[in-house]
Amino acid sequence: MVPDYQTFMRPLLALLSNEKELAVKDMYEAxxxxxxxxxxxxxxxxxxxxxxxxxxxxxxxxxYLKMAGLVExxxxxxxxxxxxxxxxxxxxxxxxxxxxxxxxxxxxxxNRSTTSDQPVSEPEIExxxxxxxxxxxxxxxxxSALADELLAKVKEMSPERFEKLVVDLLVQMGYGGxxxxxxxxxxxxxxxxxxxxIKEDRLGLDVIYIxxxxxxxxxxxxxxxxxxxxxxxxxxxxxxxxxSSRFSAEALEFASxxxxxxxxxxxxxxxxxxxxxxxxxxxxxxxxxxxxxxDYFIEE
Numbered sequence: 298m299v300p301d302y303q304t305f306m307r308p309l310l311a312l313l314s315n316e317k318e319l320a321v322k323d324m325y326e327a328x329x330x331x332x333x334x335x336x337x338x339x340x341x342x343x344x345x346x347x348x349x350x351x352x353x354x355x356x357x358x359x360x361y362l363k364m365a366g367l368v369e370x371x372x373x374x375x376x377x378x379x380x381x382x383x384x385x386x387x388x389x390x391x392x393x394x395x396x397x398x399x400x401x402x403x404x405x406x407x408n409r410s411t412t413s414d415q416p417v418s419e420p421e422i423e424x425x426x427x428x429x430x431x432x433x434x435x436x437x438x439x440x441s442a443l444a445d446e447l448l449a450k451v452k453e454m455s456p457e458r459f460e461k462l463v464v465d466l467l468v469q470m471g472y473g474g475x476x477x478x479x480x481x482x483x484x485x486x487x488x489x490x491x492x493x494x495i496k497e498d499r500l501g502l503d504v505i506y507i508x509x510x511x512x513x514x515x516x517x518x519x520x521x522x523x524x525x526x527x528x529x530x531x532x533x534x535x536x537x538x539x540x541s542s543r544f545s546a547e548a549l550e551f552a553s554x555x556x557x558x559x560x561x562x563x564x565x566x567x568x569x570x571x572x573x574x575x576x577x578x579x580x581x582x583x584x585x586x587x588x589x590x591x592d593y594f595i596e597e
Contacts, residue, residue, distance in 0.1 A: 299334060299341060302425070303394060309324065309355070309368070310368070310385065310386045312324065312331075313377060313378035314378060318371055320375055321375065324355060325351060328351065328355050338350075339351055343429050343433075353429060357427045357428070365381075365402060365403035366403075367385055443568075443578065448541065450577070451511070451568070459509055459511040463539050464493070465576055466576050467495055469575065469576050472495055472497060472498070473496050491527045506537075507536070508524050508536070511540075512542035514542060516561075518550075518551050520538075521538060521561070524536060525559060528557045529556075533557060536558070538560070538561050538562070539562045539567060541564045542564055543563045543564060543565070548561070549561060
């Protein structure tokens with residue numbers, strides 16, 4: 298398992314204790330060896346997938362040590378311990394962010410990281426997450442709460458309004474051609490177990506049969522069997538059953554075994570699709586996370 302970034306701080310200082318410059322890439326490798334990380338550990342990525350978890354956590358340990366003045370970057374891609382770093386290493390202190398807070402430069406760095414003029418609180422100082430991990434965790438919490446609110450709103454809709462929502466979502470996802478085409482398709486067939494038909498693409502080369510149910514209890518196997526039977530009666534190959542509730546294990550198993558391709562979308566998935574495709578939600582804020590473009594600073 299990859300340790301949290303604070304756990305890397307003292308080992309990094311120890312690695313640099315010979316006062317020689319060390320390439321950052323060699324620093325990552327040395328920490329992997331020091332903590333006996335497996336190939337699977339090294340393959341782990343941060344939530345965005347843009348960097349390995351090891352490199353991210355070791356990199357932030359280095360950054361925090363640098364902001365406290367315990368290490369420095371004598372030249373691009375290299376790191377070296379400072380006199381202040383050697384003195385810290387010579388103590389028995391647990392070198393973590395709380396320890397670094399005694400250094401004025403680190404205090405300034407921490408306070409620049411907040412929108413408040415107040416010092417950083419103890420819980421923030423002691424967090425074992427890197428800033429990327431904290432951002433991702435906060436995003437997931439906000440998204441989960443939003444999905445719950447959306448689903449509550451959906452369950453309050455009338456069956457007719459729910460059908461319209463389903464069509465709007467499918468159009469947002471790229472199905473159905475125009476909104477007008479999709480609107481004409483809903484409710485047109487009148488077949489039992491089918492609420493409507495929508496184009497799979499703008500040209501209408503294939504169609505998808507839809508069942509949209511604003512359901513309170515668990516959707517069981519008989520409901521999916523009825524839908525599958527309706528598809529068979531139409532010689533249809535594809536169907537989407539969307540419910541504001543959830544599907545039983547038997548319903549899911551049945552849908553996976555029938556000849557026609559049936560996709561089941563429960564309330565939780567529906568809410569997440571609405572967020573992903575911007576239906577019924579509005580942007581509040583957007584944060585662009587950037588990193589140094591090393592190529593820009595290479596002198597020709």
